[in-house]
Amino acid sequence: MSALLSVRDLHVHFPAVGEHQTPAAAATRAVDGISFDLRAGETLAIVGETGSGKTTIGRALLGLHPPASVQGSIRLQGEELVGLDETGWRAVRWQRIAMAVQSAGTAFDPVYRIAAQIAEPLRVHLHLSAREADARAMALARRLGLTSRHLRAYPHQLSGGEKQRAMLAMALSCEPEVLIADEPTSGQDVLSRAQLVALLQAICCEQGTSLLLISHDLAAVAQLTERVVVLYAGKLIETGDAAEILASPRHPYTWGLLNAYPTMTTARDLRAIRGSLPDPSNPPMGCRFHPRCTQAVARCRVEEPLLARSTGVASGGERLIACHLGGLQALLEATALRKAFRANGQIGRRPADDGVEAVRDVDLVVWEGEVVAVVGETGSGKTTLGRLLVGQLVPDAGQVRFEAQDLFGLSTAARKRCYRRIQFIAQDPFDAISPRLSVGKVVREPLEVQGIGTDDERQARAREALDAVSLPTDEGFLGRRAHTLSGGQLQRVAIARALVLDPKLLVADEPVSMLDASEQARVINLLKDIQSARGMGLLIISHDLALVRKIADRILVMQQGRIVEAGPAGRVISAPQHAYTRALLGAAPAFDW
Amino acid sequence: MVRRLIGYLLTLWIVLTANFLLPRWLPGDPLSALLDPTSASYVYDAEVRAALAAYYGLDRPLLAQYGHYLSGALTGDLGRSIRLNRPVSGLIGAHLPWTLLLTLTALSLAAVLGLLGGALAGWRRGSSADKVLVTLSVVISNAPVYFVGTLLLIVFGARLRWLPLAGGRTPFATYPSLLDAARDIGRHLVLPALTLTLATMGSQFLLVRNSMVTVLGEDFMLVARAKGLSSGRLKWVHALRNALLPFVAHLAAHAGLVITGAVFIETLFNYPGMGRLIFEAVGARDYPVLQGAFLAVSTVVLGANLLADWVNQRLDPRLRHV
Amino acid sequence: MRSQRQPQPKHKRGALVFGLTLLASVILVAFAAPLLAPYDPHAFVGRPLERPSPTHRLGTNDVGQDILSELIHGARISLIVALGASVGTVALGTLVGAVAGYVGGWLDSLLMRGVDVMLILPRLPLLILLAAFLGTGLGQTVTVIALLFWPTTARIIRAQVQMVRRRGYVQMARGFGGGAFHILIRHILPEIGPLIASQLVMAAGRAVVLEAGLAFLGLGNPAAKSWGLMIRFALNLPGLLLTERWLWWLLPPGICITLLILALAYVGIGLEASLQPRLEGV
Numbered sequence A: 001m002s003a004l005l006s007v008r009d010l011h012v013h014f015p016a017v018g019e020h021q022t023p024a025a026a027a028t029r030a031v032d033g034i035s036f037d038l039r040a041g042e043t044l045a046i047v048g049e050t051g052s053g054k055t056t057i058g059r060a061l062l063g064l065h066p067p068a069s070v071q072g073s074i075r076l077q078g079e080e081l082v083g084l085d086e087t088g089w090r091a092v093r094w095q096r097i098a099m100a101v102q103s104a105g106t107a108f109d110p111v112y113r114i115a116a117q118i119a120e121p122l123r124v125h126l127h128l129s130a131r132e133a134d135a136r137a138m139a140l141a142r143r144l145g146l147t148s149r150h151l152r153a154y155p156h157q158l159s160g161g162e163k164q165r166a167m168l169a170m171a172l173s174c175e176p177e178v179l180i181a182d183e184p185t186s187g188q189d190v191l192s193r194a195q196l197v198a199l200l201q202a203i204c205c206e207q208g209t210s211l212l213l214i215s216h217d218l219a220a221v222a223q224l225t226e227r228v229v230v231l232y233a234g235k236l237i238e239t240g241d242a243a244e245i246l247a248s249p250r251h252p253y254t255w256g257l258l259n260a261y262p263t264m265t266t267a268r269d270l271r272a273i274r275g276s277l278p279d280p281s282n283p284p285m286g287c288r289f290h291p292r293c294t295q296a297v298a299r300c301r302v303e304e305p306l307l308a309r310s311t312g313v314a315s316g317g318e319r320l321i322a323c324h325l326g327g328l329q330a331l332l333e334a335t336a337l338r339k340a341f342r343a344n345g346q347i348g349r350r351p352a353d354d355g356v357e358a359v360r361d362v363d364l365v366v367w368e369g370e371v372v373a374v375v376g377e378t379g380s381g382k383t384t385l386g387r388l389l390v391g392q393l394v395p396d397a398g399q400v401r402f403e404a405q406d407l408f409g410l411s412t413a414a415r416k417r418c419y420r421r422i423q424f425i426a427q428d429p430f431d432a433i434s435p436r437l438s439v440g441k442v443v444r445e446p447l448e449v450q451g452i453g454t455d456d457e458r459q460a461r462a463r464e465a466l467d468a469v470s471l472p473t474d475e476g477f478l479g480r481r482a483h484t485l486s487g488g489q490l491q492r493v494a495i496a497r498a499l500v501l502d503p504k505l506l507v508a509d510e511p512v513s514m515l516d517a518s519e520q521a522r523v524i525n526l527l528k529d530i531q532s533a534r535g536m537g538l539l540i541i542s543h544d545l546a547l548v549r550k551i552a553d554r555i556l557v558m559q560q561g562r563i564v565e566a567g568p569a570g571r572v573i574s575a576p577q578h579a580y581t582r583a584l585l586g587a588a589p590a591f592d593w
Numbered sequence B: 001m002v003r004r005l006i007g008y009l010l011t012l013w014i015v016l017t018a019n020f021l022l023p024r025w026l027p028g029d030p031l032s033a034l035l036d037p038t039s040a041s042y043v044y045d046a047e048v049r050a051a052l053a054a055y056y057g058l059d060r061p062l063l064a065q066y067g068h069y070l071s072g073a074l075t076g077d078l079g080r081s082i083r084l085n086r087p088v089s090g091l092i093g094a095h096l097p098w099t100l101l102l103t104l105t106a107l108s109l110a111a112v113l114g115l116l117g118g119a120l121a122g123w124r125r126g127s128s129a130d131k132v133l134v135t136l137s138v139v140i141s142n143a144p145v146y147f148v149g150t151l152l153l154i155v156f157g158a159r160l161r162w163l164p165l166a167g168g169r170t171p172f173a174t175y176p177s178l179l180d181a182a183r184d185i186g187r188h189l190v191l192p193a194l195t196l197t198l199a200t201m202g203s204q205f206l207l208v209r210n211s212m213v214t215v216l217g218e219d220f221m222l223v224a225r226a227k228g229l230s231s232g233r234l235k236w237v238h239a240l241r242n243a244l245l246p247f248v249a250h251l252a253a254h255a256g257l258v259i260t261g262a263v264f265i266e267t268l269f270n271y272p273g274m275g276r277l278i279f280e281a282v283g284a285r286d287y288p289v290l291q292g293a294f295l296a297v298s299t300v301v302l303g304a305n306l307l308a309d310w311v312n313q314r315l316d317p318r319l320r321h322v
Numbered sequence C: 001m002r003s004q005r006q007p008q009p010k011h012k013r014g015a016l017v018f019g020l021t022l023l024a025s026v027i028l029v030a031f032a033a034p035l036l037a038p039y040d041p042h043a044f045v046g047r048p049l050e051r052p053s054p055t056h057r058l059g060t061n062d063v064g065q066d067i068l069s070e071l072i073h074g075a076r077i078s079l080i081v082a083l084g085a086s087v088g089t090v091a092l093g094t095l096v097g098a099v100a101g102y103v104g105g106w107l108d109s110l111l112m113r114g115v116d117v118m119l120i121l122p123r124l125p126l127l128i129l130l131a132a133f134l135g136t137g138l139g140q141t142v143t144v145i146a147l148l149f150w151p152t153t154a155r156i157i158r159a160q161v162q163m164v165r166r167r168g169y170v171q172m173a174r175g176f177g178g179g180a181f182h183i184l185i186r187h188i189l190p191e192i193g194p195l196i197a198s199q200l201v202m203a204a205g206r207a208v209v210l211e212a213g214l215a216f217l218g219l220g221n222p223a224a225k226s227w228g229l230m231i232r233f234a235l236n237l238p239g240l241l242l243t244e245r246w247l248w249w250l251l252p253p254g255i256c257i258t259l260l261i262l263a264l265a266y267v268g269i270g271l272e273a274s275l276q277p278r279l280e281g282v
């Protein structure tokens, strides 16, 4: 299928404004080398946060920027649009490419009636008579759910949603080849959003109009479109089949974006991608996402990743991403893990024997920067799983790969180095921390064991870790004996001890179950904060679905040594598939819908 | 609209009352002084003095004075001029048309020029023509009217001798035809009207230009451009039509400015309008004339406000349906 | 691009600098008038209507006073009126505006109704009327101007006070039990300070225009010869415009007034522009 609209290496750079205008002053690079195709009859979504350049692209397609600021190529049916003069653009605007702008509320001239404004392009471009133009405007508006009362009204008399529909009617009036719809549904309530887009697609289909949806809400538009283009800070970072991107985002940013926006079904607290969008006049070197990326490597800071076909995607649809590492990395990957205990509690050599199989054939992935919760009842095998993952137990079968290295295939020394990057937080801090040691000693201990740094450095790192868990860092507190602390404080000390080695993954086994209710919420939020600030992975093992749903990106449900259900937290909570999950949900005490 | 009308009537009443109370309350008691043989402003002409005493009726109770004053004002009796010993209403009747001629000419000229200039300068904002026009407007609208008028008078009247130096028409002229009358009056009108136009155009221009710039930044202008409309349609049908709203809204305030300018210009050009009347009355401390003139000018300005309100409502649908 | 906030344009800052420089020179001249002026402006130091000469650089007027000395001393009159009238206007306006904006309710409606009425009235005829009744002393002129022109300021201040009043910290202060006076002084006054400054400048400019205008209309104070009064006296000479006298008698005071008004206007424009982001931001 040949492309109707073909954008190649599009740049939109606005000159620097302001009085400190030197020739060298950086221009705002709103759109920086973007290419995509829109095929005839297709719906394509351009997705990004505010400031990603998505609206700028929409305007560039209509030639609304000063000509000097646009470079690259925009071809409509093979015809080059970049470089057209105003007269040339006028022939394209609205007749061939029309746009429904985001700010429908202020998009109408306040002194003319809606009908006249919808009919205006019909009269100007198609030279229809006033009556014909009105009739056509009316017919279109009707289909979009407006009445003649709305059309006779002045803009200020319509609600936001009505104006948006009128805007769409206006944009469709000349039956353009391409309709750019910039957040066409932002004024509508959630239910009519889907309806409105469906209606829009139906009309576009009849008219032979291709639809370019511009939105910030990846999850919402991916369900409505065939293909998606994801932008970050003026760069295209991922593109491909909409359903597949929704199911398995490959770029860390896309992944974060999907997690950052609560859909109607998300019960989880809103998870933001750490940091914020870069200043568009001074974007970071290398990969523009690297200051926020949890898996950035040295190369990301200096070299810009090119758009390339992504590995690791099964389907035939073309998926392109811009990432040096080829996309989101698995931090920890376990395949076909098995572990059995003898009836007498000793470790069995032959799992098929009469022993109890605690972990049966478990597959599990923790992506970079992800929070995964393993949920199950006591005896479901979840604790054993955790201990296998951190190397406290050796599996009977299966593999554990950490940062792409097979842990049990490594030499002991190498494995020890790896385990430095995986830290474990146990359920019972009173058990895990010697009551006779001072706080300082406890936190410094891993450093001493690993032989890292001088005494002073160890002390400094211990302080830093204690600060991260919001504990005092003065001499007095460092000198306190562990047994004088409360449970909550002690668990924080345990977390600080885990953090002191700057791990890449935290595995926490029921980290808050010994604490009272208010402490529970505080410590769990603390864990989440630390995780997103440091860009770590976090694996939480818990029996409490209500608690983990607040922070987990994904939830795995474990029963009798098997994973019986796995999926995004929102889906597992709102639409549990497995009976056991439903039972767990029913049993969850503080579940307040 | 009815509420507006009531508001204006109320304002008119306040003006009338203020006009009544001010001279009676102000320190120095200027009215009694007219009748007091020991004061400097004593009116010597016995006939005029009697008329004044009857009109002001200072020996009667305040309320009776007020009633007399109000009924007089409503029936057109505004007292008699001390200087000329003629009814004030007659004087106003003779002077007001000249002022209206002058101000309406200048107002329309300033409006048209300000509107066109402002629209074009706003459209080409930032261009050198825009910058020059803005600077000129700031300078001219800030220079005192009579100073600008004097300079024009010197150049066109005294040096080039193209136009008459003063007056509203040639003294003692008789006109064979209406056309001759119009030509003579027109020739006398040119300089004062030009001065007044220049003096008031600047603020019109700046207002239109700035609203134009604001309108051009609005979303609906972007959409209009995206709709592929011609630049003429963008400029005149959409941008200017919207920039017109603040312009009309300010037209009334502008009428006040024009009247103020007219007072100075008529004084300078010896133009036989209200300004000249006021100036001469000031010189003679002719209070009845000053008060009458104040009333007349206030009424005209209130009327202009009412008219502007009405036009504004016609133009802006947002004001119509609230 | 709508989303791109324009920083303060360069020419606005230029306006401020230009205005301030000009204003400063006028102030300097006014202060140093006795040192700068060659003669006492009221003394009859020459023959009437002398042409400019080394002894009288701008000649003499119709009664033989030195025009240059009149001009230099005239700066004082203009500035005194500007200062007095602007302070009076803004003080009244701020008082009314702050009370209306802060107290709200019926008091606000009442005050604003009054302001509306005063804003509609043609104020020059009223000004003339009042000046004629009250006499032409400098004090009277200043008072009359202040009495007539405070409503503009009141309206602007009221709007700003209303905005500030709705802010969180003011609400908090009220919550602490802070009295109206405390809040006005501690929280609101600092917020509207810059606005008051720009209002002062504008009122000053207007006062200069009005004083000169009154003088031109014959309501000037002969004891305090302002630039406006000089123009009036010059024009009183029959046939002035037909000779060259206007060049040194009428032109200089005209230019001086224009420059002073322009200076104040430019300072006002500059101040307003620097206030702009503030006003937009709230």
Ligand code: SF4
Pocket (backbone or CB within 6 Å): A252, A253, A287, A288, A289, A290, A291, A293, A294, A295, A296, A297, A300, A305, A322, A323, A324, A325, A326, A327
């Ligand atoms: S891994 Fe590197 S290239 Fe990939 S998204 Fe992160 S920072 Fe960019």
